[in-house]
Amino acid sequence: MSRAGTIAAARLTVDDGDPIVIVSVYCAWERPLDGGGWIYADASAHRVVSDLCALVSTQRAHRVLVADDWNLLHRYGEHGSAYWGARYQTVFDRMEAIGFRYCGPQLSEADAALRSRPEEMPLGCRDVSTYRTARDDPATATRQLDFVFASGGIADRVRTRALDGDEWGPSDHCRIEIMLDV
Template identity: 45%
Template sequence: MVTRVVNWNVAKRHAPWRELVEMGVDAALLQEAGNCPTDVVDRVDTGPAASWDAHRWNSDWWHGRWPRLFDRWAKVVKLSNRVDVEWFKQVSPIGRVSDDEIAVSGIGTIAAARVAPASAEPFVVVSMYARWLSPHPSTHSKRGTGYSDGSAHRIISDLSAFIGSTDPATHRILAAGDLNTFYGATDDNRLVLAARDRTVFERMNALGLEFLGPQAPEGGLQADPTPPGLPADTRNVPTFYAAGQKPGAAANQLDYVFASRGFHEQVKVRALNSPDEWGSSDHCRILIESQDE
């Protein structure tokens, strides 16, 4: 049996939900999910709100500052009866959690669940969204977009709780999402803080989480020409296009997949990034297939 999972930043749009239910996949790892449209809500299972909604575990410190705490959640979605899904309820970043909980240190950055295929060993899935954080006012920074590596490292800290041994054979983890970072960025890249981006991938590797790309040639189409700020031999595949562009103009990769060492040998990934298969978000879909041993 092959378990098929889709990773997708759906930009809080409704059309991607409709496309998801037509794909015939088993589960989805979504970012910037928003709410499912009512016409397909009976065909998806987003799990309990406590698995993704930080309003459930945060205090009311944010009242009076914003109308809501956040509304672009990471979610794990069940899409078929070929798998069972057990969602982890989010709690504040405490030191010890129950079996059905995950301690979360960022708002809207992570959702996790245990996926159990009918005829294979279960594995943990993590949807990751490294949302942008603004620099502190005291910095007088000109980086209006802020930085994403802070969110990424919070995500890594949270998912590292599922790694209880230095032996990677003791865990089965699939983590994917929009990290808003450039893999392999050179120091002259003007869009990111390259040295800080590198620490995200280095830390994932240190935890025994193998980088699966997607990377060319099997993982999707590459941008032509190579975007500035990447090495000439980059294998990155574009997964995002900017406002005002179309999929054919996509240049940069922001979305990535990781799997625990050993388990990663069963996993194949591909960015559905050609113009005719892109989908209705500014990020393309990433198809992840786990082959039972």
């Protein structure tokens, strides 16, 4: 079970009458029991994924949107670490296995090819920067820690956009605009 405060859910009734469950998640940073020097959030993320299973009532038609602060990287690890990249990928794989499609936010392929990218980010990576440290200007943010997933019943109707420019806001994580065509 996830920690208190890591999941908030609401049911949204739309014009077609079928409700959509909207879920906000926060995957907390943890440390090894021996107090080792690293921190990780994939264990918290796996607990969140397990808890999300309770919202999946059919294989294909469930209507659930999940978003927010996963504190993971997508398709790579910090400083190019294959170990961390593989650990993070297991969370994305589990979300897909229970019927959730990754919906971004992401750059277009053309925009990804044109931008400068951090050395740790693989070529062709379409991630957008959603996180900055408190001391950084939003323009210097380099990592995406916030992701949107939607179940198969609505994923084709979801569009996302990171508000990572002047619209960033006061948080260390930028806001994400999620548009759902109902």
